[in-house]
Each structure stands twice: as structure tokens, then as C-alpha cells.
Amino acid sequence: MEKKSLYIFNPEHDLAMASGETNYMAPASARQMATDLALLPVWYAEKEAKVLAPSAYNMNFLKEIQALLGDMAQLITEPEVADETEWKFFPWGWDPALRKRLLSLGIDRSQLPSEEYLVSLRDYSHRSHAVDLLPKLQLDEYFCGESFYFKTPAEWKSFVESRTACLLKAPLSGSGKGLNWCKGIFTSFISGWCTRVAALQGGVIGEPIYNKVIDFAMEFHSDGKGKVRFAGYSVFHTGRSGMYAGNELLSDEGFLHKLSGYVPLEELLQLQNRLKEELTNLFGHLYCGYLGVDMMICHFPDGCPIYRVHPCVEINLRMNMGMIARFLTDRYLSSKAGGMFRIAYYPEVGIALKEHERMIAAFPLRVENGRVCDGYLPLVPVTSRSQYRAWIEVTDKVSGMK
Known part of the structure; x- marks a missing residue:
């Protein structure tokens, strides 16, 4: 019998992974996010799948969306999960706390990743792997970037004092978290912060x-059997502190057009191919699922070339907002x-x-043939x-993006 797919949005994953604790309790804000956005996987799950979410208001919302855009994945609640004997799980990310949660719902441990696998996954999620990968992606003069992994107080003190500004990061932390400017x-x-981390x-x-x-x-998918494929581009926005703020909704062709205004197209394609090779060597036989490699276009006003790609700011071994934006664009x-997600x-x-109601009035939604053309959704x-x-905020003229 074919296993049914069950999608879970657990945005506290990065924090849980950083703690490494089976009994990890996320802060209230992360738990609130998991509750409020529980239905988010319906936008990237397959139609036959189930999404774990509280019923009531989520069910009513899902019916309204399906009336507009067609069939989507169905909702399932926690008490119903144990009724099905065979599941294939697709969480935002795997960690010991999620494994314990699913065991508590009655899932047989044979259907879940082993504790040993989760230890390996935590090791591979460590930012030191991005530090090691970065020099291998410096393909020519169109690439830039330095990153260091310091283990001693003398090293991090010397690094901070040797430059007017720098960024220190915890090797395991959530997006926009664990940063020290x-x-x-x-x-x-x-x-004290360095010592604790x-x-x-x-x-x-x-x-x-x-x-x-x-x-x-650049987004990729690993099948866990040694094959890593390219899954698309994403352009995202962050606030001053580095916190995630949103993703642009564009086709891959649109993203390439945008990025090639700064660096030649062939450089991006060369990087994409090199990354496929390197990621296959690193994670291809361990990790199964989507992963994203965050990058930057950087400006060097006195350099040649004046725009260069930092090809590996960090690696996220989990589902990510860029992939949601990719699915939203391609499917809906x-x-x-x-527009913007x-x-x-x-x-x-x-x-x-109040803000939701304001945007409904200000940006009326227009849908044609199951596709969003304009407005707020x-x-x-x-x-x-x-x-x-x-x-998402959508406009039918890409150049006039809201």
C-alpha cells in the first residue's frame, strides 16, 4: 500500500535543531507562528496529501480557497493522525523535538527518522559546512566572500578588533537569529555571547x-540517494537585523533576467552546476528534501567587476520560504x-x-482560470x-510590482 503524505509546518525547527534537545519547548512567539500559519503547506503539498492543522477556522478557509483555485491538499488534525498506519512525513525540518511529538501522537518509530540520523542532520546543518564550501565556489573574479569558523576566545577577539565592522553568527540558529553585529x-x-555559543x-x-x-x-532537492537537482531561484528581502521579510514572485526566467543585470548569466549557470556537484558530495546520500543556499550580490564601487556574487552565505537543510514562493508562482x-510573498x-x-481587512478592501483579488492575476490573497x-x-500581493504588470 502506498504511503500517504503528511505535511507539517514546524517553524521552530531551527531553534529546536540548535538546542538538540528531545524535550525542547519553543518560545511563545514560535509556537504562535506554528499555530497561525499551520495551513501554509497546502500551497506546496501535492493535492492528494494531508496537512496537519487545527480544524474549525482552517477548514472553512481551505474550502473558500479551493472554490477559487481548485483542489488542494486536505487538512488533518492531530487526533486523526494515528488512525492512518502508513505515513510519509514532510515537515518544515526534522529535529528530535518533532520526532518526539509524532511518537506521542501514536506514530510507530519505524516510520520516523532514527535518533542517529537526526544527530547527523544537526552536524550537517552546522554553518561550518558553509564556511568550508565557500572557497570551492569562488569560480572566478565575479565571486567574492570570506567566512571563518573560530573555536577560541583569542580568535574571535582578534577578528572583531581587526576590522571596523563584522558579523558573528551562531553556527546553529534560525533565520535572522543568532547574529551579533x-x-x-x-x-x-x-x-560572553561567544563563550556561551x-x-x-x-x-x-x-x-x-x-x-x-x-x-x-538557489534552491535544490536531494533524493537522499545521491541525486541533487536544481529546483529554482528565489530573491528575498530582509529587515535591518537580518530577519526574513518576504520573497519576490517571479519566474526563474524573470529572476535570471534580474540577476544578470549585475553579473553575466553564464556565471550564475556555472555556479548552479558547481553547487549541484558539491551538494551531492556533501549531503546527497544523507539528506532527503529541499535545501536552499543563500547568496548575495555585492557592490564593490572601486573594483572590477563592481558587482560580484557571494555564493554561500548559508545552507538551509530544510524547506524554506523561497521554495514556497517558487510553488506559488508556478502553480497559482x-x-x-x-508580486510579493x-x-x-x-x-x-x-x-x-485589521490589516487583513484593510488589504481586502484596498487590493481586490482577481482570479481567472484558477490563476491569480491581481490583488491580495x-x-x-x-x-x-x-x-x-x-x-501574496499580486499585480498583472511585473514591472509595476507593489
């Missing part, structure tokens, strides 16, 4: 600050449309619903209790 002075706060994760990552023009990523947007957090309860239900929203 330094300005040439090795303060007691930075010293190194005690838990082996060391600290050090990077120079670059004059960034664009954040983008009109071929003439473009966004996620936002509202600390005060009730504000998310929420991707999850928004209630009076919601503190997170996920949505």
Missing part, C-alpha cells in the same frame, strides 16, 4: 560586512503576473485582522487571535 570593539557582552555549538562563525545589493538563493499565478508578525492581538486564515499573517 560588531563595530571593532570586543565588548564584554560580545565575549561556543560552549553549546563548538565555535563561532565570523564574517566581514559586505555592501549587499540583493539577497537571493497568471503567467503575466508578479510576505509574512508579518503583530505583537498586539487584533492588529493582524491571504495564504492562511486571519482571525481576531492571529499574530502572524502570510499572504
Whole structure:
């Protein structure tokens, strides 16, 4: 009997992986995000799949969306999961805390990754692997980037004091988390932070600050049997602190056109092929699922060339927002449309619903033949209790993107 697919949105994954603890309890904000955005996988799961989410308001929302855009994956609640004997699981990312959660729902351990596999996955998720990979991707003068893995207090102190500005990173942390921006002075706060991170994760990552023009990523899929394929491009936006703010919705051709305005197209294709080889060697026989390699276009005003690609800022061994944007564009947007996929957090309860209602009125949705042509489309239900929203803003003129 063929196994049924079950998708799970567990955005606390990076934090859980960093802790490594089976009994990890995510902070309240991460748990809220998991609840508010639980239905997000319906946009990338196959139609025959199930998505784990609370019922009630999610079910009603899903019916409304299916009436607009056609069949999608179906909702399933936690008590119903144990009723099915054979599952193939597709979480946002695997970690010991999720494994324990599924065991508590009655899933047989034979259907879940082993504890040994999750230890290996945590090791491969360590940012030191991105540090090691970076020099192998410096293909010619169109590429840039330095990154270091420091294990001793003398090393991280020397690094901070040797430059006017730099960035320190925890080797395991969530997107936009575990970052420490330094300005040439090795303060007691930075010293304490480095000591704590190194005690838990082996060391600290050090990077120079670059004059960034664009954040983008190359997305891949590994089958776990030695084959890694290219899955698309994504261009994303971050806030000042590095927190994720949204993804552009464009075809791969549109992304290549955008990026090739800075570096030659053949350089991007050369990098894509090299990455396939290197990722296959690194993860191809261990990891099964999507992974993203974050990159930057950097500006060197006095250099030649003046724009260069930093080809490996970090590697995410999990599903990611760039892949959601890729699925949204390919499955649900009109071929003439473009726009933005966004996620936002509202600390005060009730504000998310007000903003949702404002956007419904301001950007009326237009759908033709099951494809979004224009307007505002929420991707999850928004209630009076919601503190997170996920949505797309679409325009039928890509050059006039909102």
C-alpha cells in the first residue's frame, strides 16, 4: 500500500535543531507562528496529501480557497493522525523535538527518522559546512566572500578588533537569529555571547560586512540517494537585523533576467552546476528534501567587476520560504503576473485582522482560470487571535510590482 503524505509546518525547527534537545519547548512567539500559519503547506503539498492543522477556522478557509483555485491538499488534525498506519512525513525540518511529538501522537518509530540520523542532520546543518564550501565556489573574479569558523576566545577577539565592522553568527540558529553585529570593539557582552555559543555549538562563525545589493538563493532537492537537482531561484528581502521579510514572485526566467543585470548569466549557470556537484558530495546520500543556499550580490564601487556574487552565505537543510514562493508562482499565478510573498508578525492581538481587512478592501483579488492575476490573497486564515499573517500581493504588470 502506498504511503500517504503528511505535511507539517514546524517553524521552530531551527531553534529546536540548535538546542538538540528531545524535550525542547519553543518560545511563545514560535509556537504562535506554528499555530497561525499551520495551513501554509497546502500551497506546496501535492493535492492528494494531508496537512496537519487545527480544524474549525482552517477548514472553512481551505474550502473558500479551493472554490477559487481548485483542489488542494486536505487538512488533518492531530487526533486523526494515528488512525492512518502508513505515513510519509514532510515537515518544515526534522529535529528530535518533532520526532518526539509524532511518537506521542501514536506514530510507530519505524516510520520516523532514527535518533542517529537526526544527530547527523544537526552536524550537517552546522554553518561550518558553509564556511568550508565557500572557497570551492569562488569560480572566478565575479565571486567574492570570506567566512571563518573560530573555536577560541583569542580568535574571535582578534577578528572583531581587526576590522571596523563584522558579523558573528551562531553556527546553529534560525533565520535572522543568532547574529551579533560588531563595530571593532570586543565588548564584554560580545565575549560572553561567544563563550556561551561556543560552549553549546563548538565555535563561532565570523564574517566581514559586505555592501549587499540583493539577497537571493538557489534552491535544490536531494533524493537522499545521491541525486541533487536544481529546483529554482528565489530573491528575498530582509529587515535591518537580518530577519526574513518576504520573497519576490517571479519566474526563474524573470529572476535570471534580474540577476544578470549585475553579473553575466553564464556565471550564475556555472555556479548552479558547481553547487549541484558539491551538494551531492556533501549531503546527497544523507539528506532527503529541499535545501536552499543563500547568496548575495555585492557592490564593490572601486573594483572590477563592481558587482560580484557571494555564493554561500548559508545552507538551509530544510524547506524554506523561497521554495514556497517558487510553488506559488508556478502553480497559482497568471503567467503575466508578479508580486510579493510576505509574512508579518503583530505583537498586539487584533492588529493582524485589521490589516487583513484593510488589504481586502484596498487590493481586490482577481482570479481567472484558477490563476491569480491581481490583488491580495491571504495564504492562511486571519482571525481576531492571529499574530502572524502570510499572504501574496499580486499585480498583472511585473514591472509595476507593489
